[in-house]
Amino acid sequence: MLRIERVEVVLNPKAGNDKLHKQLDQILATLEHHFPFVNLYKTQDQGDAARRIEQIGEDVDLVIGAGGDGTIYELINALAPLDKRPAFGIIPAGTCNDFSRALGISQNPLIATEQICEQQFRAIDVGKCEHQYFLNFWGIGLITDVSTNIDPKVKESLGRLSYYLSVFQTVNEEKPFHLRIESKECSYEGDASMVLVGNGPFTGGIRAFFPGSDIEDGKLEVLVVESSRLQTFWDILRAKVMNNVPNNEGILYFQTEEVSIKTKPQRTIDCDGERTFQTPSTISILPAHINVAVGEYPVK
Numbered sequence: 001m002l003r004i005e006r007v008e009v010v011l012n013p014k015a016g017n018d019k020l021h022k023q024l025d026q027i028l029a030t031l032e033h034h035f036p037f038v039n040l041y042k043t044q045d046q047g048d049a050a051r052r053i054e055q056i057g058e059d060v061d062l063v064i065g066a067g068g069d070g071t072i073y074e075l076i077n078a079l080a081p082l083d084k085r086p087a088f089g090i091i092p093a094g095t096c097n098d099f100s101r102a103l104g105i106s107q108n109p110l111i112a113t114e115q116i117c118e119q120q121f122r123a124i125d126v127g128k129c130e131h132q133y134f135l136n137f138w139g140i141g142l143i144t145d146v147s148t149n150i151d152p153k154v155k156e157s158l159g160r161l162s163y164y165l166s167v168f169q170t171v172n173e174e175k176p177f178h179l180r181i182e183s184k185e186c187s188y189e190g191d192a193s194m195v196l197v198g199n200g201p202f203t204g205g206i207r208a209f210f211p212g213s214d215i216e217d218g219k220l221e222v223l224v225v226e227s228s229r230l231q232t233f234w235d236i237l238r239a240k241v242m243n244n245v246p247n248n249e250g251i252l253y254f255q256t257e258e259v260s261i262k263t264k265p266q267r268t269i270d271c272d273g274e275r276t277f278q279t280p281s282t283i284s285i286l287p288a289h290i291n292v293a294v295g296e297y298p299v300k
Helices: 021-034 048-059 069-079 098-102 109-117 142-148 152-158 161-170 232-239
Strands: 006-011 037-042 062-067 087-092 121-128 137-141 177-182 187-192 194-198 220-225 251-256 258-264 281-293
Touching (some): 006 021, 006 048, 021 037, 021 109, 048 062, 062 069, 069 087, 087 098, 087 109, 137 142, 142 194, 187 220, 194 258, 220 258
Parallel strands (some): 062 087, 087 281
Antiparallel strands (some): 137 194, 177 187, 177 258, 194 220, 220 251
16 A cells, blocks of 8 residues: 655646635645645646646655646646656546546545545556657547637536537538558558547546546557548447447557557647647557556446
8 A cells, every 4th residue: 555645736726617716625624634744736827737746746645636637637747757656646627527537536526535535546557659648548630629629618618518519510620631550459541530549438528439448458549530431420429339349330449559640731639638749649558657546446
């Protein structure tokens, strides 16, 4: 069992329309009841969470990210490169909170805090490409454009539903791209509308693409949707095709430890909701890379 004494809570006060603000005193009181030393750090600007980890990352036993998927992405990208990595916990406060769902963490921040205090940890896999790490997914094509087209005001008012409304706006506008994908298990060259490389099972708050994904199996799951069968995107969402029919017409699916992806033209990469880099890219899995606090796990 991990020995947890020093805890750092990295809070994004803006996440989830400030919903953590009213519960913060109770959250801290619960943590302080279970751990000898608890420090709260509030971010103000993008990059603050990463800078905080640079300052204290190897000197604490547990880092708790209190915020949405953006906060969790920033923290895991600061924690994953460390030689001595503290354990990690999530108090969800964003729109989708995808990886906290994969860990069986409650979407109620107070219950999530209690789950972290139970100190049930699992060593989980982390995805990696050239410039960044990810817990959930690496994607190009339709998955990126859907996220880009979300109206921030709609996201604020409708939450997870905004992602699927954006699909309606995007799906008929999607232009195919030329794809070359290579791994030990599978190679493909041709047109595509979307490539998704998954670690976690949740996307946009539901088990849409990889419902059976295992974050402890040391494998990435790769999904390619060919441009000629864009309607299969809907098939996946409605019927969860990938759960029992790995390869449909127009769908390529396989598991691997590393995959190389090239496109013409270059495509913007969506990595756990962050869109900074472009193809080409080589994606790999880092097995059992970081200990995380889990709740009702494994998630059914």
